[in-house]
Amino acid sequence: MAALHSLTSPALRYFLEVARCGSISEASLHLNIASSAISRQISALEDQIGTPLFERRSRGMILSASGELLAAYARKVQLETDRVIGEIDALEGLQKGRVTIATTEGFAMEFIPFIIGQYQKIFSGIQFKLDIYSPREVANIIRKGDADIGLAFSLTPSEDIRVLFSQPSPVLAIMHPEHPLAGRKKVSLSQLTAYPLALPYPDTTVRQLFDICTSQQQLNYQMAFVSNYLAALNQFAVNNNGLSLSGEISVRRLVQTGRVRAIPITDKGMGIRNIEVQVLTGRTLPKAVQSFADFLIGHLPPDDVVK
Template identity: 30%
Template sequence: MKHLTSIRYIDTVARIGSIRKAAEVLAITSTALNRRILAIEEELGVPIFERLPRGVRLNSAGEIFVHHIRNQLSDMERVRSQIADLSGIRRGHVSIACSQALLPYFLPQQIAIYRKEHPAVTFGVYLRDRAAAEQALVDHTADLALVFEPVRLAEFQTILTVRQQVYGVMSENHPLANEETLRLRDCLQHPIALPTNPYGVRYLMELALVDSAIVLNPVIESDSFEFLRNHTLTEGVISFQIPIGLPVEDIPKGSVARPIDLRDVPTGLIYIGQLRGRTLPVAVARFADQITKALQIRYE
């Protein structure tokens, strides 16, 4: 399988965009790496990289070639995983692209459960916004995507969707803290703290107000849900998050979370999916089954 070494080298150069930096990662000389690239280009009969003053980038032929070799590498990982399963010891690597809400509670719990039974399986978990998650599947930097309100689903094969109601998060001393359900118009009478535009919660709230004269005017904006949640304890603001990123039983002391009335803000969807048409390695497929069952039990 020596040919796999060369195509891994090409894949690394394509991801990093620099022969010198890729050589450092691969622990070989840049001269040796460049020879590998030239040999493959000679075999193909065309160059696959554009040489730039500060690095390289794939040309059209290179994009086709790299798409092919990433499929090869993915298939080999699947075969290795299947062979490992024959020995009774599950091995492999699971790479996940996910929305921020999945990071603090759900994924750590699920990965710990899985690795307790299969300690030889490793994980990579990467924060990707609504637009970038699907691209991570396409370029094979992720096996699975768990994303709230994705932007597009052209190459996305959906495994499961889970509904999530938007919650208002505030101090227990806030004037609205004793309400069982919050009306959005009441929330907007108080200072609000919102996620920045790329996030699904912000998208749902703006969608809810698209035909209204009301405009969202946050006093605080952040791309960190943890910051927004904690800031509600220091100032009388209301932040907005979804339950999977803020389990009710784990709300910090001094905070409360209340659902926003569905007449005001619709539920959003968490999508769990993979690259369309790809056969997942055994370790990835089994983990996908586990989280699917966990989400169904919790939210359906």
């Protein structure tokens, strides 16, 4: 980290920390730098550029339009510096490195930990950090440079995000093998809504697609259980209390062990989302990040996995 600091401008570092914290005093605590020093660097930066970078308010500081542009640039400078330092440290190969992943809960329950474990059997010196967000937040985290790789279900393109891999990921009906619908090859929403449902919160793509499709068809349903914890929703189905909804990748091991069945839904609107592996546009990925991204993509499901 010391090498990283010596290669980046103090003014940019201080500027980014103030932007993140929303105040000079809080940035001072995080950086262990005097508030006056940070204030001088920010003022000098504004004088050099010739425009205010922050709007000073009674409750703190927020970026101006010019500040937003500079922040995007400064984050890319820091990421590129980090990459160069990492490449210098790892000239002998993938002996060490760090990969930060932002993803949604569905991927984090089983899939990502399994893939990390498999990767570390080959490259044991690579360390990982995994943080969980809503699908919309994943892209924001990548955009801000707080994670190297984003893995999320997406409905629409995201600005400043480069998609390394995109794969359709329809929503499936998850049920106990003894459920009345478990013997069917496909089911419709009108059939599903006749049974108690365990549903996630509206900030998930599963719930958004379900709400749109049921509203369009004017379907009434019994939401027996709602939670922001996907494992609890799946357990509702495991215990044969009703149905849950999920993508294949989130319940793969439950299906493989025979604890649930995952059945395709015939309504077209339930299949319009994609799995995306996301990185920041314009960023040259560190060697460890690119290597793991390639490894990850190689383990994502093919088109016909749930047909």
